[in-house]
Structure formats: structure tokens, C-alpha cells
Amino acid sequence: MTPKTSPADAPDTAHRRPAGVDDATVEAVGKLTEALETIERARGHLYSFHQLTGGADFELGEAADLLEAAGHAEIARRLRTELVGRNVLPGRWTFQIVEEYDDGYYERVRAEERSVRDELLQGRRHVFESELKESRRTRGAEGHEARP
Structure with missing residues (x-):
């Protein structure tokens, strides 16, 4: 028996390839x-670096306090x-590194990616992945729906 399909069992317009692309x-x-x-993942690691270094x-500082309390004032100093x-x-400090990264490289890459999508795909996101999903899912089968 072939699974039933319906118009709703297709990607939404926001994830479909524009005509002529x-x-x-x-x-x-x-x-x-x-x-x-x-780059988003790298940015997350940069924020981890920031928080870990701050911690x-x-x-x-706590180690210095403990060393001083243990009688090692010169080492603590x-x-x-x-x-x-x-x-x-x-x-x-790390917050300055994060700010420079965010305001420079990260923002530039985000802006260019958005600009290219706007120019070539009418701003649509994840068209490649949407088509990959369509090629791999079983239409009409539970757990393989095109959209929520």
C-alpha cells in the first residue's frame, strides 16, 4: 500500500527553491x-573561552587567598x-576579544550570508537542507512529516 500524500505533506514556501534557481x-x-x-559554533566556543577564563x-584569586591564609604571603602576592x-x-580581557569578534568578522559573515540568500534565494533559508530532507524522508509515514 502506498502512503497517502497531501499538499500539506510538502515543505512550506519559506523553504522551497524559488522558480528558476x-x-x-x-x-x-x-x-x-x-x-x-x-562560525556560530566557533562563536559559542569563544563565549565558553570568555566565561571559563573569567571563572x-x-x-x-581564591588560590592566592588560600595561600596567604596558609602562611605563603609572598607567593599569594x-x-x-x-x-x-x-x-x-x-x-x-576576554570580553574585549568577544566584542571585536562579534562586531567584526562575525557580523560581516552573517551580513554576507543574508545578502547572498536575499539575492539568490529570495531570502529563503535552508533550501538545500529542505531538499535533502525531501529526498530522505518517507512521504506519508509517521515521523516523516514535511512540517509540524
Whole structure:
């Protein structure tokens, strides 16, 4: 028995290829979007770096306090002077690195990806993935619906 299909069992318009757009264009824009997604992941790691480094700075301060309480005042002073509150790059704490990344490279890549989608796919997102989903799902089968 062949599963029943209906017009609702197709991707929504927001994820369909605009008329006249060829396979190569859909693939290329899909690759650009994939690059943006990788950059999003890198940005997440950068924020992890920011938070982990900030937390470690407080731990260094606590270690210095504990060393001082244990009678190692000179070592505690050295840690506070050399490490606590230290720049991670010349003149920069991690929040400054995050801001530069966000305002520079990250925003530029996001803007270009959006611009290319606007120019070539009428702003539609994930057209390549939507077509991949269509090629892999079983139409009409439970758990394989085209959309919610």
C-alpha cells in the first residue's frame, strides 16, 4: 500500500527553491550557510573561552587567598600581581576579544550570508537542507512529516 500524500505533506514556501534557481546555486548557498553555522559554533566556543577564563581568574584569586591564609604571603602576592586580572592578549580581557569578534568578522559573515540568500534565494533559508530532507524522508509515514 502506498502512503497517502497531501499538499500539506510538502515543505512550506519559506523553504522551497524559488522558480528558476538551479541546483548549483542551491548547493553553493547551502555551503555558505554551513560555513555560517560553523562560525556560530566557533562563536559559542569563544563565549565558553570568555566565561571559563573569567571563572579561572576568580579561582586564581581564591588560590592566592588560600595561600596567604596558609602562611605563603609572598607567593599569594606574586599570584595577585602576576595573574589575577591579567590581560589574556595585549590590552584585552576576554570580553574585549568577544566584542571585536562579534562586531567584526562575525557580523560581516552573517551580513554576507543574508545578502547572498536575499539575492539568490529570495531570502529563503535552508533550501538545500529542505531538499535533502525531501529526498530522505518517507512521504506519508509517521515521523516523516514535511512540517509540524
